[in-house]
Amino acid sequence: MTIVIFGGGGDLTHRKLLPALYNLHVDGLLPPQMAIVGVGRKPMTDEAYRDFAKDGVTRFSRRPIDEGAWQSFAAFVFFAAAEIDAEQGLASLGARLDIIEHEHHLAGDRIYYMALPPSLFGPTVKQLDRARLVNRSGSHSARIIVEKPIGRDIESACAINDAIAKVFDEPQIYRIDHYLGKETVQNILVLRFANSIFEPLFNQKYVDHVQITVAEEEGVGTRAGYYEQAGALRDMVQNHMLQLLALVAMEPPHSLDADVIRDEKLQVLKSLRPLDDAAIATNVVRAQYAGYRQEPGVDPASLTETFVALQVFVDNWRWSGVPFFLRTGKRLPQRTSEISVYLKDVPPILFNANPSARLDANVLTIRIQPDEGFSLGISSKRPGPHVDVAPVKMDFHYGAQFNGSSPEAYERLLLDVIAGDPTLFMRRDAVEAAWRWVMPVLDRWATQTAALPQYPAGAWGPAEADRLVESTGRKWRAL
Numbered sequence: 001m002t003i004v005i006f007g008g009g010g011d012l013t014h015r016k017l018l019p020a021l022y023n024l025h026v027d028g029l030l031p032p033q034m035a036i037v038g039v040g041r042k043p044m045t046d047e048a049y050r051d052f053a054k055d056g057v058t059r060f061s062r063r064p065i066d067e068g069a070w071q072s073f074a075a076f077v078f079f080a081a082a083e084i085d086a087e088q089g090l091a092s093l094g095a096r097l098d099i100i101e102h103e104h105h106l107a108g109d110r111i112y113y114m115a116l117p118p119s120l121f122g123p124t125v126k127q128l129d130r131a132r133l134v135n136r137s138g139s140h141s142a143r144i145i146v147e148k149p150i151g152r153d154i155e156s157a158c159a160i161n162d163a164i165a166k167v168f169d170e171p172q173i174y175r176i177d178h179y180l181g182k183e184t185v186q187n188i189l190v191l192r193f194a195n196s197i198f199e200p201l202f203n204q205k206y207v208d209h210v211q212i213t214v215a216e217e218e219g220v221g222t223r224a225g226y227y228e229q230a231g232a233l234r235d236m237v238q239n240h241m242l243q244l245l246a247l248v249a250m251e252p253p254h255s256l257d258a259d260v261i262r263d264e265k266l267q268v269l270k271s272l273r274p275l276d277d278a279a280i281a282t283n284v285v286r287a288q289y290a291g292y293r294q295e296p297g298v299d300p301a302s303l304t305e306t307f308v309a310l311q312v313f314v315d316n317w318r319w320s321g322v323p324f325f326l327r328t329g330k331r332l333p334q335r336t337s338e339i340s341v342y343l344k345d346v347p348p349i350l351f352n353a354n355p356s357a358r359l360d361a362n363v364l365t366i367r368i369q370p371d372e373g374f375s376l377g378i379s380s381k382r383p384g385p386h387v388d389v390a391p392v393k394m395d396f397h398y399g400a401q402f403n404g405s406s407p408e409a410y411e412r413l414l415l416d417v418i419a420g421d422p423t424l425f426m427r428r429d430a431v432e433a434a435w436r437w438v439m440p441v442l443d444r445w446a447t448q449t450a451a452l453p454q455y456p457a458g459a460w461g462p463a464e465a466d467r468l469v470e471s472t473g474r475k476w477r478a479l
Contacts (some may be wrong), residue, residue, distance in 0.1 A: 001034045001418065002106055006124055007115030008038020008079065012147070014056040016178075017075075017115065020410035022057045026066065027407075028175050029415055037078045037102050039093060049079035062408055076104065090131040093238060097133070111417055113145045118156075119147060122163035145174045145417055148239050152229060152427075153321040153442060154435040158321045161428050174417050175426040179240040179337075181409030182370045183398060186424070188247045188339075189261075191366070191374065199252070201319045201343060208361065210324045211340045211345070211477050212244055215332040219289065219457070220306070224297030232286070232308040233438060237329040238412070242269060242434045243426070244368075245324055248339055249314050258423040263432065269433040273313040275440050283311040287453040287462040288330035303445070304451060306330045309465040311472070325469055327476070331457040337368035340477050351379070351389050360391040360395055363477070371396040372406060 003021070005013055024030050038049055054074070058065050065082065082093040101108055112128065124143070128134050134142045146162065151157030164173055168337055179185060187286055192199050201207065220227045226292055246265035253260045278318065288307035293300050307329030315326065343362040346352050363377040375395040382388040398406055416424055453463040460476065469476050 001099060001111065003034070003036045003111045003113065003414075004039060004093075005096065005113045005115055006039045006120075007038070007113075009042070009044070009052065009117055010042040012115045013038060013054065015060045016408070016410045017062040017414070018053045018056045020064075020408055020414055022053075022061060022065075022070070022073050023063060023407065023411050024415060026063065026069045029158060031418065033104060033106055035076045035078060035104055035106060037044050037080055037097065037100065039080050039082050041081065041083050043081040044079045046078050050074045050077050053125075057094070074196055084120060084127050089127045090133060091356045094131045094133050094233065109141045111143045111145065111216050114147060116147075118147075118149055118151060118160060120159050125164050125167045134167050136327050141172075141445070142168070143172050143174060143417055144168050144418070145176050148175070148177055149230065149234060150175060150239075150431050151435070152234060154432060157432055157435050161432070165428075170428060172424070173428070174422060175428075175431060176413055177239050177243060178409040178413065179425060180243055180367070180373070181413040182368055182409075183406040183412075184366055184368045184374075185244065185247065186412070187205060188366060188389040193252055195217075201364075202248075204320050206343055207319075207322050208342045208344045209322060209472075209474060210245075210248060210342065211325045212241055212248075212324065212338075213477070213479065214241060214328040214337045214338075215334060215460075215479070216328075216330045217332060217335040219331045220292065220295050220298065222334060224295055227306075228298060228302060228304050231304040231329070232306055233441060234330050237308060237310070237326060238434050238438050239431075240424070241326050241328060242272075242437070245312070245314075245326070245338060246340070246430075249319055249324075251318065256423070261423055262427050266430050266433060268425070269437065271314050271316040271319075272437050273315045274437070277440075277444060280441055280444050285309040285453075285462065285464045285468050286445070287329075287455050287464065289329070289457050290454045291457060292331075303448070305445075305452060307332075307455060307461045307465070309461060309468055311468060323472060323474075325474075325476070327461060327465060329455075329461055332460060333458055334479065335370060336479055338479070339366040339368070340364070341366075351387070365477075373401075 005017060007013060021036060054065070054070060057070070066216070080093050080096040082090055084090070107179065114124060116124060119438050133302045146164065151160050192202060243265070245270040249268045250264040253264050285308065287307045288302070288304070292306050293302050294296060309325070309327040312324040312326060314322070341364040343364070345358065345361060348355070352358060360377060360379065365375045367373050367375070373396045375393050377391055377393050379389050380391050413424060453462040453464055466476065
């Protein structure tokens with residue numbers, strides 16, 4: 001197999017893809033015969049590209065570099081220069097790949113990774129087709145990996161999907177969302193459907209509400225150009241957070257077949273209550289961190305949100321009436337991602353009879369990052385002669401239980417593409433369903449000209465986000 005990385009000299013390749021492939025090699029999970037070919041505009045020797053790759057592995061790999069493992073890995077790392085808009089297109093790339101595959105006795109099965117801006121997805125795929133580098137069927141397989149974001153609205157998402165679909169069939173297309181490769185996210189299905197204690201509770205009879213938080217401590221940094229065109233809703237909610245919501249809310253799949261699982265997730269997205277103007281006004285909050293407009297590359301009059309909070313409902317039998325509260329933002333107090341499932345209170349009798357000292361709710365918390373694991377908050381009696389009930393936490397940490405570091409998300413996802421398993425990847429219909437749901441919010445925001453509310457850097461968002469939850473008699477979980 002040959003992995004061809006367009007954008008082979010870029011930051012994503014340097015920080016994530018090459019270190020992930022190296023770790024898969026160390027673990028013995030890559031095919032014994034393969035090639036990794038970085039593709040970029042500027043010519044570079046194979047040796048120079050291997051130095052670039054080694055620097056990325058040294059700085060960003062989850063495990064220290066081993067010289068012996070590196071030498072065997074570097075032997076199948078190559079570079080090819082190509083310009084998508086050049087007159088000859090990718091013909092020279094095709095010739096280079098043929099030589100590499102012939103010299104290393106490779107069959108011609110290829111994975112094309114689009115580590116490129118979305119605007120280049122369509123042109124690159126078109127050039128692949130013109131150069132006859134894609135086989136839809138036959139003895140040589142071809143797959144394509146597409147990074148998010150898939151467009152910036154429903155129209156551009158459909159245009160990108162249409163362009164790719166002209167060259168690749170849907171089973172060949174892997175739309176990657178690195179959040180879905182995290183161990184804890186994958187384990188949501190195991191937690192729900194392999195434990196009889198939990199699955200009966202995941203419904204409107206027992207769940208009071210669900211909170212999903214994806215918080216980032218850093219600001220916009222060097223990504224102002226991208227972020228000004230995206231904002232928190234496009235960057236995090238439309239993809240990451242709706243996918244997490246779908247995993248929490250989906251019905252039990254009848255098998256682990258990729259499309260069976262993806263069918264159930266799609267049904268959740270289709271069951272999201274539509275947001276009209278009245279619902280957007282009361283259920284959606286956006287804001288900017290103080291100082292965002294002064295960041296390099298940011299429009300001084302920017303209306304791009306760096307924080308968004310929403311109250312969402314899944315209108316189906318299982319979740320009728322249960323609010324899902326989502327929040328995400330930059331320059332928050334800490335980097336953390338978690339899902340908290342709040343169970344309904346016990347009746348206000350016996351131990352919960354005092355209206356001024358209600359018991360804490362039982363909360364199942366799924367920690368996605370940085371400390372992967374689960375915890376369950378319950379009530380217990382303190383030792384002593386009096387009935388004094390206090391909250392306690394039953395806690396599970398991946399690192400402590402299984403020793404060592406978990407594989408990085410890109411390791412798992414790249415391995416799945418190599419194996420041809422699309423379970424953790426977004427299907428076209430799900431991507432477009434998510435865009436359709438967020439479009440009313442984006443359209444309403446596009447008509448508004450008032451400055452956004454501000455929140456101090458290091459705070460948990462604006463006061464409006466607190467009021468969103470508190471108006472329902474609840475509050476955000478303290479992290």
